[in-house]
Amino acid sequence: MGSGMAGTPTTQRGRITQRDIARRAGVSQTTVSLVLTNNSEAAARIAPATRERVLQVIRETAYVADPLARSLLGRRNQILGIFTYEPVFPAGSADFYHPFLVGIEACAESLGCDLLLFTSAPVTHGTRRIFHENNRLRLADGCVLLGREIPREELTRLVREGHAIVSVGRRDDIDTDGTTPARVPFVGADYAGATSELARRAVALGHRRIAYVGSGEGVESAVDRLDGLRAVAPEVWHERDADREPAELLAELLAAGVTAAFCEQPASAVALSEAALARGLRVPEDLSLVGLGEDDGPGTLSLPLTRLRIPRREMGWQAVEVLTELLHGTGDDLQRLLPCPLVPGRTLAPRRD
Structure with missing residues (x-):
């Protein structure tokens, strides 16, 4: 077996880290750190079976904690x-x-x-x-x-x-x-990864011109969403929705031949759905809608929104x-x-x- 397995010396890889201990024990690095402190109140909250699993990996790997890091624990x-x-x-x-x-x-x-x-x-x-x-x-x-x-x-x-x-x-x-x-x-x-996966599903359903509705710029979360869509969709129509009337925005999307709108904020999907209904159109038959966040805002859709969930x-x-x-x-x-x-x-x- 390779040097990375439990019970095998790790000298070929160099000094073993607490991350290695955590990975082998199936716990977080924080849990490993708390086990090593031994005398802290927080360490006492760790389940005995979890503590023993961590200690077993420490014994098997002959891990030696960084004394500087250990000393810092008592100064907080x-x-x-x-x-x-x-x-x-x-x-x-x-x-x-x-x-x-x-x-x-x-x-x-x-x-x-x-x-x-x-x-x-x-x-x-x-x-x-x-x-x-x-x-x-x-x-x-x-x-x-x-x-x-x-x-x-x-x-x-x-x-x-x-x-x-x-x-x-x-x-x-x-x-x-x-x-x-x-x-x-x-x-x-991982907004980019989730948006790309939603885009792949839309493309597989035949959508070729897809709109991104939202800022798509400035803050990292908005940039990541737009980048994730552009990485997959063959043609992206970007429409900023700030201070826009939903009916006007919908008209521009339809004129551009958009068949699926990816909305940075689910509230925008609700507004577009209501505008479509007022125009005699149906969601998703005439226009598919995808939300790129949580639907905690005002208003609801008649159908559950296809979206990503933020953990x-x-x-x-x-x-x-x-x-x-x-x-x-x-x-x-x-x-x-x-x-x-x-x-x-x-x-x-x-x-x-």
């Missing part, structure tokens, strides 16, 4: 911060952000950490700013960042000044010193995991993209001439 407040660039509790956004917060809370509880929600940040030009004169970031060991869009200058400063942060949502690398791009720790959704709870959970590994110096997987399950729905049908 066990407080993790949450900073939201958008309000998360008003009715309009509560449904969308709630699963993220549930995942964050559940993982923090499992680790024995308290959560601190930063709410004193001022709003500048419609966006909260994490840096201000009453900044309390240092009260927390590290911070999870929530928000569709994070100002580039703030993200750059956070990374440049060495703050322990993890973004919920993919973020592009940033230039902090003019030479080497710095990687931003994140847990994001929001898991993203929140793993964001805390990555932050903990970052703080402990044990993580080598600080940028994660989670797959988006597809919801079949009934709004994507074969193209009709």
Whole structure:
């Protein structure tokens, strides 16, 4: 057997890491780290069978923990911060952000950490700013960042000044010193992969001219969705829907010969469906609709929307995991993209001439 198998020396691969231990034991790196601390309250929460499985792999591989990383574990407040660039509790956004917060809370509880929600940040030009004169970031060991869009200058400063942060949502690398791009720790959704898979299904059903309805630019999540569609669809008609009347937008799509519309926001699919009905058209017979997010907004379709599902709870959970590994110096997987399950729905049908 190869050197990577349990019970076999790993000298041919070099020094074994906690990631290797986690993979062999079938647990997260955070769990391995907590087992190694041995005297922490959080470690006591791990199931005995799980602890023994981790210890068995450690014994088999003769793993020796990094003493520096071990020493850092005892120097934390066990407080993790949450900073939201958008309000998360008003009715309009509560449904969308709630699963993220549930995942964050559940993982923090499992680790024995308290959560601190930063709410004193001022709003500048419609966006909260994490840096201000009453900044309390240092009260927390590290911070999870929530928000569709994070100002580039703030993200750059956070990374440049060495703050322990993890973004919920993919973020592009940033230039902090003019030479080497710095990687931003994140847990994001694989929008590009899921959109490409939905596009493959549409193409297989005969759709050739497909519209992308939404911004498709600016924030990484929008760019990823449009890129995923363009990677598969033979011809993409891009229509921005901000401040557009649904009837006008529908008319332009039909004039362009579009037979399937991929909507960045499911609310746009609802609006197009209502406009189609008012025009005497049917969904999906006359126009197929696909949603590229959650359907938590106002309005509903008469048929279940074919869409992707954002793994929001898991993203929140793993964001805390990555932050903990970052703080402990044990993580080598600080940028994660989670797959988006597809919801079949009934709004994507074969193209009709």
